[in-house]
Amino acid sequence: VGAIGPWNWPMMISVWQLAPALRMGNTVVMKPSEYTPLSVLALVKVINSVLPEGVLNIVTGDGKVGAALSTSQGIDKLMFTGSTETGRKIVESTAASLARVTLELGGNDAGIVLDDVNAKEIAEGLFWGAFINTGQTCAAMKRLYVPESIYDEVVDALVEVAKNMPMGVGLEEENVLGPLQNKQQFDIVDKLVKAAKDGGARVLVGGDPDYDQPGYFFPATLVADIDNDNPLVAEEQFGPALPIIKYSTVDEAIEMANSLDVGLGSSVWSADRERALEVASQLEAGTTWINAHGNVDPRIPFGGTKNSGYGVEFGVEGLKGLAYPHVVNG
CATH class of the missing domain: 3.40.309.10 (Aldehyde Dehydrogenase; Chain A, domain 2)
Structure with missing residues (x-):
């Protein structure tokens, strides 16, 4: 799983990405925003004090690093939180590998x-x-x-x-x-x-x-x-x-x-x-x-419609998005 995060809630949204990905048995490569890499680097260092080497990985840099991650043939699933404009570029860049994508994009x-x-x-x-x-x-x-x-x-x-x-x-x-x-x-x-x-x-x-x-x-x-x-x-x-x-x-x-x-x-x-x-x-x-606004709950699926993206995070549906269905018939 490749995970590209935003600058506005860097540690929290990184957890939203890496925790379900690890829970479903994936290895993860994270790319935090170039505006806010330090808190995510510190978070990954703490988590990696107990994880086996190579399970959770982090790369830093600007959009070129994110583009390399989204075009990598080694990525089966890509999670992105950020702007609609960048989300469109990610959809285009994953076309060759057909990596599954969850996009949580801009809203108004x-x-x-x-x-x-x-x-x-x-x-x-x-x-x-x-x-x-x-x-x-x-x-x-x-x-x-x-x-x-x-x-x-x-x-x-x-x-x-x-x-x-x-x-x-x-x-x-x-x-x-x-x-x-x-x-x-x-x-x-x-x-x-x-x-x-x-x-x-x-x-x-x-x-x-x-x-x-x-x-x-x-x-x-x-x-x-x-x-x-x-x-x-x-x-x-x-x-x-x-x-x-x-x-x-x-x-x-x-x-x-x-x-x-x-x-x-x-x-x-x-x-x-x-x-x-x-x-x-x-x-x-x-x-x-x-009578409230923005109260997200990790037990309840969260995602957007129209140009705010597709796929969901959180809940059972969010976990399902981080695994392949595999039918064994016989």
Whole structure:
């Protein structure tokens, strides 16, 4: 099994890849992101203190190393977590060997709030659904749809939560939000927030980073009164900026949520479970959470639809994806 990991949760996602692969009896070659190799190197060193030599292997480097891994004839299965663009390249490069592939790719997760909620009760859950790991999570909520009847209530409640979430160096215990991992990602978030401002959207909190501050700190940013086709909504920001889009009918919200070519996660927020389930059943996503967002569980299959990839991790189905079915008939 070849495993190519991302920079946003380097150790955790590496465990998601290597643990089931080893459990199903495979040897593994891991390639961590060139942005975050050190923690994964340390993890593999610890694991290899008890594994036989050659079972778990690690190679580091940039995309050329990943490309070599994906074209290797010695790889029977490839697991990749990362961007849709790179996922497409992996599919192309594995064509010659016909290696099996599990892809967990980019998402632009939608959350839909229904008009029966208590805005203050759900505000913190909405915030962390979007801003966990400072928004650098594939299955974080990246666009929020709110009915016009309670739009101002939800917006005000979110602003109150955001104002009380300190950002800073992680070694300082009071901080709960940290920096973006690299300059490239900082520039993407900065560009998309500027596009929202240029489009006439209203920045409620954040939006103006201190460019002279060391580290790639972008303040937690909430953006209201934004069009659904604005780049901050239509493109995955992968950072601490949440656009809040107003809708008139639930059908309109579902249509907007399904309008993009990605479908990793989604969520529905309601005081009525049956009503929430009815809306959830119409969303195009690998996972839809009710009154939560991004709560993955290793016992439950997790994967995407559309351009968010194929195959699943976790659960029995994820384990099955790391072995060949073999029928002995006779």
